[in-house]
Amino acid sequence: xxxxxLALATFAIGTEAFVIAGLLPAISADxxxxxxxxxxxxxxxxxxxAIGSPLLAVLFNNVDRKTVLILALSFFIASNLLAVVAPGxxxxxxxxxxxxxxxxxxxxxxxxxxxxxxxxxxxxxAVALVTSGLTVAxxxxxxxxxxxxxxxxxRATFLLVxxxxxxxxxxxxxxxxxxxxxxxxxxxxxxxxxxxxxxxxAVVTTTLWAIGxxxxxxxxxxxxxxxxxxxxxxxLALLVFGSAAAVGxxxxxxxxxxxxxxxxMAMSLAGMASALGLLSLTLKAVAPELSHYLVLLPIAxxxxxxxxxxxAQAASLIRIEPxxxxxxxxxNSSFMYLGFALGGALGGIVLTTAAPAHLGWVGGLSVGAGLxxxxxxxxxxxxxxx
Numbered sequence: 001x002x003x004x005x006l007a008l009a010t011f012a013i014g015t016e017a018f019v020i021a022g023l024l025p026a027i028s029a030d031x032x033x034x035x036x037x038x039x040x041x042x043x044x045x046x047x048x049x050a051i052g053s054p055l056l057a058v059l060f061n062n063v064d065r066k067t068v069l070i071l072a073l074s075f076f077i078a079s080n081l082l083a084v085v086a087p088g089x090x091x092x093x094x095x096x097x098x099x100x101x102x103x104x105x106x107x108x109x110x111x112x113x114x115x116x117x118x119x120x121x122x123x124x125x126a127v128a129l130v131t132s133g134l135t136v137a138x139x140x141x142x143x144x145x146x147x148x149x150x151x152x153x154x155r156a157t158f159l160l161v162x163x164x165x166x167x168x169x170x171x172x173x174x175x176x177x178x179x180x181x182x183x184x185x186x187x188x189x190x191x192x193x194x195x196x197x198x199x200x201x202a203v204v205t206t207t208l209w210a211i212g213x214x215x216x217x218x219x220x221x222x223x224x225x226x227x228x229x230x231x232x233x234x235x236l237a238l239l240v241f242g243s244a245a246a247v248g249x250x251x252x253x254x255x256x257x258x259x260x261x262x263x264x265m266a267m268s269l270a271g272m273a274s275a276l277g278l279l280s281l282t283l284k285a286v287a288p289e290l291s292h293y294l295v296l297l298p299i300a301x302x303x304x305x306x307x308x309x310x311x312a313q314a315a316s317l318i319r320i321e322p323x324x325x326x327x328x329x330x331x332n333s334s335f336m337y338l339g340f341a342l343g344g345a346l347g348g349i350v351l352t353t354a355a356p357a358h359l360g361w362v363g364g365l366s367v368g369a370g371l372x373x374x375x376x377x378x379x380x381x382x383x384x385x386x
Contacts, residue, residue, distance in 0.1 A: 048096075077166055199317065213272070298360075
């Protein structure tokens, strides 16, 4: 099935985007840099994705979709191979930026192809299958990549991602038909949608949610390492997070349909902020021999609550602009990666000025600010209806 090959591509991209969190101690030790400095690999990747994705979509707007996907995947694979042989931090940083540009072009192109090859009544499921690669990456790809990095080398993880991308590329070469219709949103259409007041509130909420999550997730291995977690135990903690996130993603979609997107998002953000605060509390106030095990509870709650937000936000955005769903969701994705970039930078500041145990407090405050923005949006929308 063609869509499965597209999902494999997004699985490789999702693994690459998030696995760096489990590799930070190994990278910082091997390259002789601080964890905060290594964490800027996340900031650079996310910022390049947020800026590059919409610009590349415009640049390649008139190029055949299959050709674009082949170029994007090839670029992504080559960038991972560059990371494998990077002798130091500067070239590794460059490779991460190049990976992001390949990923930022690949993901929306894969979604566009899924829409183009599917019957109208099956397009939603096709898009869900392609994007599920990102979710599955948090469950399987990130723990697997972290395990490979701990058993061999962090460079082996980049080699694994390159191999996954190569398999997806073979599927694309063999199965994707040429001359598919192009549904890529233009930069102008994104800017037009962005002028909608509710959309502005929504993407600000998404950005604050992303900042809160990546402030902690980027550096999660650091406090876990401080508790005495081995590399394999860090992989297990990431598996717990990813499994909870996958359940939360499904649960968020169900609740959005049953009780509405706004109540679902409110519960998700409140739960995530509380879980991140509880994570810091566990790290600071609980005896190390107990926190070694108890810390998995807030991590699981964070994954469950945090990732139940995203499908509910998507549903709310589609309701705002149902005729421009692709455009508004693409815009939301760009702001999500902007938040990831800011979160990686903010977490680095926390590590250098405070302590790893404070990451949860800071991340929770950002998510709480997102909840406030959501409440303001809901209030203004109710006043308009009154």
